[in-house]
Structures are given as structure tokens and as C-alpha cells.
Amino acid sequence: MLTLGAFSFIAPFALLGLVALPALWWLLRVIPPAPRRVRFPAIKLIIPLVNPEQSAAKSPLWLTLLRLALVTLLILGAAHPMLNADNRLDGEGTLVLIVDDGWTAAKNWAQRQATFSNLLDQAERGNRSVAVVTTAPRGSGDKRPQQSVMAPAAAREVLLAMTPKPWATDRQAALSVIKEIALQGDPQIIWLSDGADHGTAAAFAAALEKVGTVTVLADAPAGLPRLLLPPTSDRNGLTLRARRADPASGRTMMVRVRGGDDGAVLTRKAMIFEPGQTAARLTLELPVEIRNKVTHMEIENENSAGATALVDERWRRRPVGLVNSADPKGDLPLLDDYFYLARALDPFTEVRTGDIPELLKRKLAMLVLADPGIISGGQRARLVQWMQNGGIVLRFAGPRLAADRDTLLPVKLRKDDRELGGALSWTTPAQLAAFDENSPFAGLAVPKDVRIRRQVLAQPSIGLSKQTWARLTDGTPLVTSRKFGAGWLVFVHTSANPTWSNLPLSGLFVGMLQNLVRLSRGVTGTTDDRLLEPAQSLNGFGLLGAPGDGALGIKADAATKMRPGPQHPPGFYGDDTAGLAINLAPSVTTYKPLGSFGAGIETGGYQEARETNLRSWLLSAALVLLLADIVASLALRGFLGVARIAALVFAVVMAGPTFAQTVVQGNISEMRHDIRDFAPTLDVRIAYVKTGIRAVDNASRMGLSGLAFIANSRTAAEMGEPVAIDPGTQELAYFPLIYWPVTDNTPVIRPDTAAKLNSYLKSGGTILFDTRDQGGANFGTERLEEIAKHLNVPPLRAVPSDHVLTRTYYLLREFPGRWAGGRLWVARKGSRVNDGVSSVIVGGHDWASAWALDDERKPLYPVVPGGERQREMAFRFGINLVMYVLTGNYKADQVHVPAIMERLGQ
């Protein structure tokens, strides 16, 4: 092996061939290419010109250079050059490749793969057997044998199947696997480590050293991935925490907070490690609405399961139960308490409605009772028990509470309620006082315009002041509370609808409810031992996806203590009602860089670039040059015209990429097809139906082209070149007129084509059938009937002398084509479809042949019986026809001109 910079040659002896190049140069120059051969009638005049003393011709310089380049490429290709080749291996024994494929390996996975692949290339060249051991625990779905010795080619398949795992490595388990492998010769161990020490690295390395010579490849400590811990949620927002393995690694990192249904980035914040610290902290203050959307957060550009933190309901909007109204006012929502409550709660909580037992079946942060009427004894007991476990019950006063006293209240109430500012009262409605410091509502601004008109009053008692969270300016309690175990009972002394006060209409109402919900300690209720199925799992690169085969369900109460692994990968568990996020980061206890090892262990880094085999490229280039040489030789001998060379070169150059394109992007041609379909719309074009008979098609094309020329020069119509169509496959809507020459072997129109043509005729199109038989055998009429049997041809009649077709541009009496005489058939006048414009015109005059002009605008076919007058009449008919299809029955009004003139004269 010979190495020159990034290049190395596997077979350097082949390079000796380059010495022969000068000799080849001389040889190529003296052997001229064969002359071009020309057959030439005037040879007798050439023979005297031959000069017997002319010197031998030489090859042109460019041809010689081309051939030299060809040979050079062949020699270089034979030398088998490689780019970025690495030569780490020496020795004979089994090559043991230990790969750390835990979450820490995800960060530089591409480099690990490139290095792995390069090592396999070297093993292949050195004919070494290979054993591959991965250190992360493997899922139960992974059935590959791990402890076998295999060929490098088989190891390459292992490499292709290998991905980083979203859990930590277990090196001790790997060690036991290595000990079971039947190693041959003097084993060489290469440990493609992740550069991180989870506590057992030194012991592992020492154990490896006993097996064989060890090389450790590791990332630099500064390049180790950082760990994002799940946030803590509090009243201010989410507090993020992160860890790093080495204090020397990058201080600043960007954290992306994602959420919503589509995982969009909600915010992006910089997180900064203090110098020397391995932990960092960041508080995210997010609006409640945004905060509720958060599903996960990740460190930017560090795609690993450890750099992704998942967030579930515990961090998010809390479910609030709204107990059904005893007296629903479905048709008058503005009088309903629930309308205001639901509106106020919905932006930051998940509102559930139902009766009390139903609501308590599921987890709730808060239960709201808005003047529910009498609560039964059993329900009371359940509510009390729920509050003891940490639930919050919020009650509102109302007419029903005022009527029937209830004891599930934080304070005792006086017998009757108080009305302020009514018709029979001197007082004015009361305002709210500012909130106390120890009230949960502290800090909320009190709007001046909130007025309480009616309330229920608390019995004065010693603890009343402590229990009061909000009061009116006169000191009357408005919100009172009482602690039940871990929970609260909160009572608002006025109603939740605007009949007693305008509090529910104010922003303060929302703020008060928000603070009460925040008071609840997350989702409160008994934890259960339900089994939560995995819903989404993180992969090694920190991406959420469908859970793997090995993922098992998890007990809800065991979730917090669980360590993620093959059975329980990090991700979301459970359904929508009880989603649970399992994160990898909390289970990572020890996380530091690999230390230095003993003297017997070699260390190194990962390779950036995959080695590239240049031989195939060089040989391909040589092949291309060979083809070019063949083409050039043929051209020099005069076997190819310039156009043919160009076509050949084009084919050679384009063939490869074109194949690739057709395979990869199949629908592009369809798109192009569409664009081509639109091309006829840029001009008024007449279409003709291809018959497959070349003479007829040519006549049609040149005839319609000639008609377009004549019409353009004489009329305001601007016609483009005619288009050949196949009515079965092409869109017809762009053509005002279709010229259909009927030959004796025109096939019968198929029903599906006929359906298309019928819709074309119905939407205003016109078809001119030309049986072209006026002058000869009259096969046409019956044949046309047979061909068009599926077509909705209207009843026809011969053109009357006052038909529009006789006056759309010229005044005509007859409609000759190549043949004169005979009749032209149009739809009977009675049909009112398309304003009476005949959708089908039938004749046998072979008009296209009469219209056909050559390049010099000279007629191509004689007309019969003849005379330029007949041809002129044929053109006039053509122009009338074009005008007829373009303007419809516009000129039909001319029929009434005599009558109109007569009337004007009177």
C-alpha cells in the first residue's frame, strides 16, 4: 500500500504502467487514423490530383490526448486508489469490535459508523474474522446472535442494522458476552466507546486487556452529549435543568421547547452552565396557554434520548370538573352559571362536565359546584374524602343555596342574603377590597368597576378573618375557604352568573380561577396500579415514534421508580386520559468522561471521513472515454453525420441520469404531460384526428395549416398550427373544431371515446366529418354510420341556402373541396342545442387536400374538376366554417336584415 496525502494505492505496482505512456504517445502519433471514405462520381477528375509524395498523416493531437487519458485512467484504476484510507489494523487474530450504542453514542453516530465501516474494509482486505459486541442491553425483539465470530461482510450487515439505543450501556453484561466468544489467534480488540464513564469503565478496560490488545476510540470529553432533565413545574413556569459530563465542554446550549399537535417549536432559550459547574438551570416563563401545549423539550443539535425531556399532564393544564346544572338553561346560555365558568376555565384547563360521581371517577385538579341545589349525603361523603386526598372544591352561591341551606360550606351562613343597591335599598352595590398578602389571589389587580349587588353573608366567627380570601370594601367576606386534609373547600359568596354581580364578566374572575387551579397540586387523586401501554417511544436520536416490539406496558404507580431499558424505553405511556411520560435523564446517575487508561491500552479518536474507493470511478471514466474514442474514430472516417454524433454523445451523456430520474421521480413526466396539454390553448387551433395513414394525416395537417394561413391573412381570426389528436386519449376541450377524415379502414369509435366526444359536442365543440369520397366510390355514408354508431349525432339535413354557414364570412352557394358537387350535411334546424349551431358537419369533399399548401404557399393537390375558382371557393368554405365555429349563430341575424331595414325605412 502506497499513501500520498489523502490518497493511497492498494496495488501500487500497476502504477509502473505509467512509464509506458511516452512510448504510447509516440506510437499513437505515427499511426494515422483511417481516412474518411467518400463515393464520388467525378473520380476521373480527382485521380490526376493525387500527389504521390505526400507525407503520412498524423493523428490529430486531441485524439492522441484522448487515448492517452484513457490509458492513464486504466492504469490508475488498476492501481486501486483509495481516498481517506486508514490502516489501523495489523495482526492476524480475530478483530473484536465493541460498540457503545447507548444514548450517549447518538451524538456522533455517523462518525462511529464511518470508523466502523473503515475498520471492516481493512478487516476485509486483511482477511480477518470479526466479532461485534454492542454494550447497550438489547431488546427482546433483537434475535441476532451476538457472541459469534463472522466474516467482515456479515459484520457489515450488523453495522447496517445498528442504531443507538435510548437507554444507558451495560458494559459488565457485554464483558460476559466477550468472554463467551471463541476468539482465534491473537485477538485485537477495538472499543468504539462513547467517551462516557457510567461508573464501570476502568474495570471494563482492565478486563478487556486480559483478552487481547486493546485500542479505545473515544470522543473528546468536551464533545460528550449533555443531559436534559425533565423540568419542574411551579407557579411561575417550567424550570429546566441540565447536566454535562465535563466542565470543559461548551457552556451555552439552546433549548427548544416543542408542543402542539405537530410538535412545533414553541420557544427557544439559551441555557448557560456556570464555569466549572456540571449542572445548569433555566426558568421558562410561559403564558399558561402556551405552557399547556408543551409536550417535550430538547437540546438543539444534540439528538439523543438524554437530550430530550418529555412532559405529560403532570406539567400541564389540569382537568377541572364542572358539575352539571340542576336547572340547565340550554336555550338561554347567558343566564347559565356554566357558560361563564366554562368560558373562564377553558383557556388554561381541561373542562369536564358531568355529575359528581362521574367526574370523580377520573383524575381532577378541581371540582366546581355552581349552586347545584341539594347535595346528597353519599356524594357529600365522597367529596369530603376527595378533598382529604388533595382535591379542591369550588362552590358558588346562588338562589338555590339561599333557599336551602347546605352544610358543605367553609363557613356558617346567615339566614338571609344581602341585597345592595336594589329598588328598595339606599345602599349602592359594593366594590371589592384589595386582596390580602396571604390570599391565593394576592397580586391580582382589582378592577374598579366590579360591583357586587347580592351576596350571602357569613356568620361572624373567630376564624372567619383567617378563612377569608377576598372581601368587599366594607369587610364582608366574598371568598371563604376551609382546609380539608390535603385539599380545600372554597366558597364564593355570590353567584357565578351576572345576576348577583358583574364579577363573572370581569377579567378578575379568570385570574381568580387561574390562581385557584394553580393551588391544586397537579392532578390529585389516588394513584392506581393500572397497566399503561406504551404509546410513543423515543429512539436513540431523541425522536418520538411508534414503540418498538420489545416495549412493554408499565404500572402507573411504579413509573417514577422505573429505570428505562429495552422493556421500557423512554416515551409516553398510557392513553389520552392518563398519559405518563417516562424520561431517561433521571435514571442517569453517574456521568463523567472516560479517564485515562493504563499504558497497555492504545487510545484514539474517530474518523471524520469514510474511505472512498476510487477504482470504480476511474474505470467508469475510462469506459466513457472509450465510447468517445469510438465515436470520434467513426466520425473521422466519415461514417457518422454531425447530427448522428450529437445524438450519440447526447445519449451517452444523458442515459445514466435519465434512468435515475425515471426511477426516482415517476410523476414528473405526468406533470410535463399536463403542461403539454395546455399548449394548444395559447392559439385557436383546429385539431385533426390521426388516421394512421401517412398520406391522409399529411394532407390533414398541411390542409389545416393552409387554411389557418389563409384565414389569418384574410380575417381577424388568429389561428395557430393544427394539432394531431387521438380523441380516445387527449383532452378535446381546447379545440373549437375537429377535422375528422374518414377512410375505409377507420375503426369504429369505441364507446368510452364516444362518451368523451359526446360531452365535447354537447359543450359546444364541432366535428367536421370528411368522407373524402365525393369523387370516387361512395363508401362513406354507410361507413360513417357504422363508425359513429355510439356518437350522439343529431338528425342531419342538407345545408339549406339560407343556412348561417353560407354567410358567416363569404356568401357561398356551394362548398367544394378537392371534389366539387355533392352535398354538405348539418344538424336539422329544430335542434336548439348550442344555439342551433350544428355540432356535426358531414361531407365528402376532401377539403383538407384542397386547402393544403406547400412551404411556398403553392397548392399541393389539384382540385377536380379544377380551376383556381374551385380552390378559392374551398378556402372560402374553410373560412366560413372557422367563423361558424368561432362565432356560432352570430351571423344568423343577417337573415332578418331585410325586415329590419324595411322597418327602419318606415
Add this chain to the structure above:
Amino acid sequence: MSRFQGQADALAGNLPSLLVAADRVAATVAQGVHGRRRAGQGESFWQYRAHEAEDPTHHVDWRRSARSDALYVRENEWEAAQSVWLWSDASPSMQYKSERDLPEKRERADLLTLALGSLLVKGGEQIAPLGRQARPTQGKAAINLLAAALSDRLDPARMDVSDSLPPHEDIPKYGRLVLLSDFLEPLEDLNRAIGVFAGRGVHGHVLQILDPAEQDLPFRGRTEFEGMENEGAALIGRVEGVRDTYCAMLKSHQAGLLDIARCAGWSCGFHVTSNSPESALLSLYTSLAGPQDVGAAIGVGA
């Protein structure tokens, strides 16, 4: 047998279009040039002339004579038919075209022959293909005969190098002969072939038809030229270098041909296949229709 059948079919398919094309070319010329404008035997009136002593009495036109003192004789226009023999070269050297869009020299020669025949027949002349020992005939049948004679020679089995020169045939004195060929044979051979006819008092016209490549020698570089009638090959190192010499040689050959025609009292024309056949036909027509001014070179088609 089936092979010949197939060839015959292909030829038959080719023929009508050739006839039509010839007709069309003829029609465009017929408008430009008119009859022979001299007194002679015929039916239509030509002129009155003064009565001379040798005129028989019954030739006097009494109606005209009554209007003046002199006697007048009524003369009709000369309408005698002329016999024309037509020949076009069909040797392999004529089957050449230098570019795809050009016609072969032979095609052009046949086209012109047929067109001329068509014109002559329309003019009431008698025509015959040379070399078939056929009597000159008139009418549509004469055209068909001519076409059959032309298509016969397309059979490669019957093609011969000796076709390069017109075959000898006994043509009566005062007959007319039209020869179409590339006339690339040595001048002595051409002189001999034309002299045989000229010695018998036959008047004629020769039209040399050349391909543009033969006129300009547009090839470049090292080229090996190969004859089409087994003349051998010639290797030229740089064709550009000999182009001028070649053109000069061609010019002198053409001058020689012109001299031969002039000596025989014939007219001579030149035509290149890249030019339109109408001009060549027109020149043929005028040289045949006009007074026989000896040796007039007309319509140099270069």
C-alpha cells in the same frame, strides 16, 4: 422470381408521382413560351401575303382581295410535328446525391426527361426514348412508353457502365435529340458519341447534370475518394488544398463539352441538382422551341 416482382412493385409505386411531378413542372413552363409562329401547313390562320406568280389560283383569298386592288394569298400556321428522341443517363455514377435533401442526379434527369416529354406531347410532337429502336409516337401513350423505358433501367441487373454514353441508334435526318447526363466521361468519348449523331444531320441538345458536391468539392481533410463505376480510388491528404485545381479542371471539362456541342451545331446547358428543375426545363424548352441558332449555350445552371 418474387424478388423481381417486389422490385417491379416498388418501381410501379414510384412512377406515377414522377409523372405527376413532370406534369406540374411542364404546366408551369407551358404558359411562358408559345408555338412556332411561322407559316406552314396547318389549320389556323397565320397571315395574308401578296399573291406571287407561282401561286395557284385557288390559293387566292378572294374575300381579302376584294377589299383592295392586289391579290392576297391566305397562309395558315405551320403545324408540322417534330420527332424528338430523349435519353437520360442511368449509369451508377448518376445515382449520387451528396446530401440527404437533394435528389439523385438520375432522379433529376428522369424528371426532366419526363417533363420535357410531357411538354412535347402537349405540343403535339412525337417522342421516343433513345436506344429502344422505338418509333416516335404521339399522345399520352408516348409518355407512358417513355416512363416505362426510364423505369426499366432502374433494375440494377440491367445497369451497365456503358450506359454512361448515349447508345447508337439510327435517327432520321432532321430528327431532334436531347441528351441528359453528367457527361463526366473523357472528352474524346463524348465527342465520338455526339459526332455519330451530328454526322447524320441530327440536331440536339445536351444538358449536363451535376451534384453541388461535384461542382464545389466541399470535403475536408484526409479523404479517400472511390469511383462509382469501378474506376478505382484516390487518396487525397487535404482536400481543401486541391479544391481550386479540381474546380479549374471541371471548368475546362465543361468548356470542352461546350466546344463539342458547338462543333456539332448543338446547344448545350448545365444544371446543378440544388437548383430548381423548372429553370433547367425552361432552358431545354427554349432551346428546342427557338430558332436553331447553332451552338448557343443557354441556361448555365451553375
